[in-house]
Amino acid sequence: MNEHFSEQQAPEPRVSEPQAPAQPAEAARRRRVIVWGAAALAAVLAGALVCVAVSSAEERNARDAYRAAVARWQAIGGDAAPGSLSSELQGLDGEIAAARELAAVLPEALVGVDARTALEGAATAAQQTAAQHGGAGDTRGPASVAEPEDAAKLRTATQRIEAAIAAREGAGQSDDAALAAVTEQRRAVVAAVDTARGALVTVVADQAAGLTGASAEARQALAAAGESLAAAPVAEAAASATALTAALDAARAEHEAAAGPAAAANIDDPASIAVVVNKQRPLQPISWEPGDLRMPAGIPNPNGQPLRAEAATALEAMYAEAAAAGVPFIITSGYRGYGLQSSLFESYTARDGLAAVETYSARPGHSEHQTGLAADLDDGSGCSLDSCFGDTAAGRWLRENAHRFGFILRYDAGQQPVVGFIYEPWHFRYVGAQVAGDMRARGIANLEDYFGLPAAPTY
Ligand SMILES: [Zn+2]
Structure with missing residues (x-):
């Protein structure tokens, strides 16, 4: 059995290379x-x-x-x-x-x-x-x-x-x-x-x-x-x-x-109590009418002309003191409207001629009476609307005391070159106690100088 097996393994050496020559080839590779x-x-x-x-x-x-x-x-x-x-x-x-x-x-x-x-x-x-x-x-x-x-x-x-x-x-x-x-x-x-x-x-x-x-x-x-x-x-x-x-x-x-009061005053508004009206400064509008006219109470007023309420009240107070001082006065003129001033100016002109009238009467629209703040006063002594009124007892009292009630003597003697009118000791203008008192204290004779306005001798 062993032999047979040994024979069967005999071809094996044929497939493999001989041992001795194989060694150098491997080394080379x-x-x-x-x-x-x-x-x-x-x-x-x-x-x-x-x-x-x-x-x-x-x-x-x-x-x-x-x-x-x-x-x-x-x-x-x-x-x-x-x-x-x-x-x-x-x-x-x-x-x-x-x-x-x-x-x-x-x-x-x-x-x-x-x-x-x-x-x-x-x-x-x-x-x-x-x-x-x-x-x-x-x-x-x-x-x-x-x-x-x-x-x-x-x-x-x-x-x-x-x-x-x-x-x-x-x-x-x-x-x-x-x-x-x-x-x-x-x-x-x-x-x-x-x-x-x-x-x-x-x-x-x-x-x-x-x-x-x-x-x-x-x-x-x-x-x-x-x-x-x-x-x-x-x-x-x-x-x-x-x-x-x-x-x-x-x-x-x-x-x-x-x-003083001058700086604060309104001199242009016709309704202002400081309004300045003269030959160079007509009322604007020229036919302006005040809205608060009333008749001063208790003062003789034969022509029945009213004043603006504030001026009427001041005039009543002034009258009371004047009367108490023995110098009562009457009102000969107060408010005059544009129409009345026109007819007055025409009748004066027919009577005295224009040149004369221009010295004492204002053209319509240029009159202080149209403001309702001016009053012509008299004492019945025969100096009505005459320069001699300034020498009457009433005239002297008014000159000295009017400022305390807010009035000024608007057209004093010698002022015509500035104010445009002759001496009118009867014509008082209400401007209020501040301005009137200040003018008195400073010795200023007219509104034009007081307010620094140009002279108004003519239109
Ligand atoms: Zn007058």
């Missing part, structure tokens, strides 16, 4: 593998070295390009907005605000509408210009980003910087036009401010000249405030204008306090 492996490894290593060399050259070029781009970017101004336009825009903003502020504080009464309109117009136009160019400086670049490490990132960063440089150069060109527009608007705003402040300074100087009642200090302060406004920078013009008008108000208050 191993050497080849080693050689080719080493060669391949060397090739791979060499290739890698070449790759590394190429890669670092590219990176160096990219870094150089990046650094050059950064240098160009920095050379045109870094990563800030273009300086000149942005600073101009900032300055314009401040001046627009200052112009608006100045327009707001300029008093209508002191500066013409033209100056205010010019200021507002310039401020609005400048604001539009500033709004148009407000975004022109937005060309920020990436120069402040840390330098990238690899070539691809360096190239991307370089492209961004170059794009920013191109945008910046384009913006720089449009900035030139914007800068010109902004500069022009700035000039317009400053010119309008100068016009308005000039108008204010001039008007205040004119008014200051008339404030003779103000103290020297107040007048000096006013002059100094005018000089300050004239020299103030645009941004301070509004504050200086406010200071100037405050100084004017202070000087005016002093002047009015010194001038």
Whole structure:
């Protein structure tokens, strides 16, 4: 059985190589593998070295390009907005605000509408210009980003910087036009401010000249405030204008306090008890009629002519004292309307001739009797409407006491060149106790001088 098995295993040596010659072939193969492996490894290593060399050259070029781009970017101004336009825009903003502020504080009464309109117009136009160019400086670049490490990132960063440089150069060109527009608007705003402040300074100087009642200090302060406004920078013009008008108000208050009731009186309104009517100052409207006429109570009044209520009350008080003093009087004339004055003037003219009438009777619309504030008084001693009334007991008492009741002797002796009428010691005009008392205290003989009005000798 063993033999048989041994026979059956006999072909095995045929398929396998003989042991002795197999040893040298294997060694050779191993050497080849080693050689080719080493060669391949060397090739791979060499290739890698070449790759590394190429890669670092590219990176160096990219870094150089990046650094050059950064240098160009920095050379045109870094990563800030273009300086000149942005600073101009900032300055314009401040001046627009200052112009608006100045327009707001300029008093209508002191500066013409033209100056205010010019200021507002310039401020609005400048604001539009500033709004148009407000975004022109937005060309920020990436120069402040840390330098990238690899070539691809360096190239991307370089492209961004170059794009920013191109945008910046384009913006720089449009900035030139914007800068010109902004500069022009700035000039317009400053010119309008100068016009308005000039108008204010001039008007205040004119008014200051008339404030003779103000103290020297107040007048000096006013002059100094005018000089300050004239020299103030645009941004301070509004504050200086406010200071100037405050100084004017202070000087005016002093002047009015010194001038007394005259400064506060309304001499133009026919309804004012201080209205001044003479040959140069007709009532306006010329046929004006008072609305509060009444008959003075308890005073003989043969012609039945009323007075305005306030004058009637004052005359009643005056009559009571005069009567108590033994010098009672009568009313020969009070309110005379435009129509009555017309017919009187015509009949006097027919009787005495126009030249004579003009000296003692007013044309309709120019008579104090039409105000309802004048009364002709008499004492029945034969001096009615005659200069001799001034020498009567009643006439003397009235001259000395009328002011206490708010009346003045309107046409005193020697006043015709100013008041336009001969001496009329019978004609008393109600002006209120303040004005009458002030005129008496200051020795002022007529309303024209008291209110600083021109003389009115003729029409
Ligand atoms: Zn009269």
